[in-house]
Amino acid sequence: MATQAQVITCKVSLVIEEVEVAPPQAGEVRVKVLFTALCHTDAYTWSGKDPEGLFPCILGHEAAGIVESVGEGVTEVQPGDHVIPCYQAECKECKFCKSGKTNLCGKVRLATGVGVMLNDRQSRFSINGKPIYHFMGTSTFSQYTVVHDVSVAKIDPKAPLDKVCLLGCGVPTGLGAVWNTAKVEPGSIVAVFGLGTVGLAVAEGAKAAGASRIIGIDIDSKKFDRAKSFGVTEFINPKDHEKPIQQVIVDLTDGGVDYSFECIGNVSVMRAALECCHKGWGTSVIVGVAASGQEISTRPFQLVTGRVWKGTAFGGFKSRSQVPWLVDKYMKKEIKVDEYVTHNMTLADINKAFDLMHDGGCLRVVLDMHI
Numbered sequence: 001m002a003t004q005a006q007v008i009t010c011k012v013s014l015v016i017e018e019v020e021v022a023p024p025q026a027g028e029v030r031v032k033v034l035f036t037a038l039c040h041t042d043a044y045t046w047s048g049k050d051p052e053g054l055f056p057c058i059l060g061h062e063a064a065g066i067v068e069s070v071g072e073g074v075t076e077v078q079p080g081d082h083v084i085p086c087y088q089a090e091c092k093e094c095k096f097c098k099s100g101k102t103n104l105c106g107k108v109r110l111a112t113g114v115g116v117m118l119n120d121r122q123s124r125f126s127i128n129g130k131p132i133y134h135f136m137g138t139s140t141f142s143q144y145t146v147v148h149d150v151s152v153a154k155i156d157p158k159a160p161l162d163k164v165c166l167l168g169c170g171v172p173t174g175l176g177a178v179w180n181t182a183k184v185e186p187g188s189i190v191a192v193f194g195l196g197t198v199g200l201a202v203a204e205g206a207k208a209a210g211a212s213r214i215i216g217i218d219i220d221s222k223k224f225d226r227a228k229s230f231g232v233t234e235f236i237n238p239k240d241h242e243k244p245i246q247q248v249i250v251d252l253t254d255g256g257v258d259y260s261f262e263c264i265g266n267v268s269v270m271r272a273a274l275e276c277c278h279k280g281w282g283t284s285v286i287v288g289v290a291a292s293g294q295e296i297s298t299r300p301f302q303l304v305t306g307r308v309w310k311g312t313a314f315g316g317f318k319s320r321s322q323v324p325w326l327v328d329k330y331m332k333k334e335i336k337v338d339e340y341v342t343h344n345m346t347l348a349d350i351n352k353a354f355d356l357m358h359d360g361g362c363l364r365v366v367l368d369m370h371i
């Protein structure tokens with residue numbers, strides 16, 4: 001086909017470049033990133049569908065490392081501390097942090113949303129004097145990064161960093177969606193849409209909360225076997241049914257589920273997840289991130305008749321307070337983490353790692369940043 005005068009769609013790679021990382025300023029921490037995993041939100045922003053996506057930038061937000069140096073006034077971490085960068089900050093002082101109602105923090109969010117540090121609204125990354133933007137206040141696809149002190153959790157130095165890096169995003173998000181946002185009670189019937197890392201962590205959290213049935217829904221039936229070991233008790237592939245998936249679930253559950261979780265980022269599935277909830281009390285939690293311009297819809301009657309629609313960011317966990325607690329739970333073998341790591345690679349292979357995310361067998365790829 002002739003392509004002259006046409007827009008061409010083609011593949012591009014992330015590039016690995018030498019970057020200058022400026023010293024941390026007041027209230028900032030420079031971290032040597034040892035291991036980082038890839039999350040679908042990195043792929044989402046790279047795709048250009050994130051309205052906050054700003055390029056050129058350094059992506060990455062699910063990582064663990066060691067503090068290299070700290071700026072003036074930083075008291076809660078020091079060089080040598082083992083840390084997890086937290087894209088969701090916790091300053092403990094702002095209106096949000098003090099509300100007792102949310103884990104969102106307002107202190108640095110406006111700066112991190114536009115790829116800069118709060119102090120001087122500049123980036124600490126540059127190439128030949130030209131700034132490279134930060135991403136989600138973390139930018140962990142770099143061997144060194146600079147984060148705000150409110151965006152870093154100090155953790156047990158005995159914890160294996162090549163595993164607990166996952167506690168920077170996907171696993172806490174799923175667990176917390178169940179424990180903090182939905183507050184699933186023992187005996188509940190739960191539906192999980194999407195059986196990737198986040199959906200499996202929802203299943204794990206629901207099992208721990210004592211759910212009686214955990215129904216996993218995915219369009220890839222290969223996901224089902226593995227999901228059993230995370231707590232899923234029944235499986236549905238929407239492709240095997242002619243009826244809308246919400247009707248299939250309502251029929252199977254005597255009127256609908258107590259809780260549902262959308263872990264895909266698809267607005268049609270978000271609607272189905274709400275509408276498969278039981279009249280009068282069923283609650284649906286949106287976890288997946290949908291692209292810019294996408295909107296959710298349903299008949300208001302669904303809410304009038306008692307269903308509740310919620311969303312969650314980082315599973316409602318307060319990052320600096322609770323990430324160390326999650327690390328301790330992992331060390332006591334009370335939550336899974338190793339089981340979500342399906343591949344280990346190096347920074348040099350980051351493009352292959354992104355390709356692997358489309359492979360049904362892949363959950364998390366962990367990159368060793370210094371080989």
Ligand SMILES: NC(=O)c1ccc[n+]([C@@H]2O[C@H](COP(=O)([O-])OP(=O)(O)OC[C@H]3O[C@@H](n4cnc5c(N)ncnc54)[C@H](O)[C@@H]3O)[C@@H](O)[C@H]2O)c1
Binds near residue numbers: 219269288313
């Ligand atoms: N809210 C938050 O704080 C937060 C944190 C982390 C990730 N996320 C988002 O959560 C979502 C899930 O992340 P993940 O890493 O588990 O992704 P993933 O791609 O590994 O998992 C998604 C799963 O959904 C399945 N799927 C796709 N379309 C489907 C459909 N129409 N019906 C049923 N199943 C379908 C896929 O087969 C896959 O198993 C992403 O959108 C990610 O950006 C949100």
Ligand SMILES: N[C@@H](CCC(=O)N[C@@H](CSCO)C(=O)NCC(=O)O)C(=O)O
Binds near residue numbers: 040
């Ligand atoms: N810039 C994106 C926001 C996407 C989004 O909702 N991010 C989640 C975390 S995804 C982690 O993998 C989140 O926590 N949001 C709350 C926040 O960003 O403060 C967009 O605009 O689509």
Ligand SMILES: [Zn+2]
Binds near residue numbers: 039169
């Ligand atoms: Zn993420």
Ligand SMILES: [Zn+2]
Binds near residue numbers: 092095106
């Ligand atoms: Zn705050």
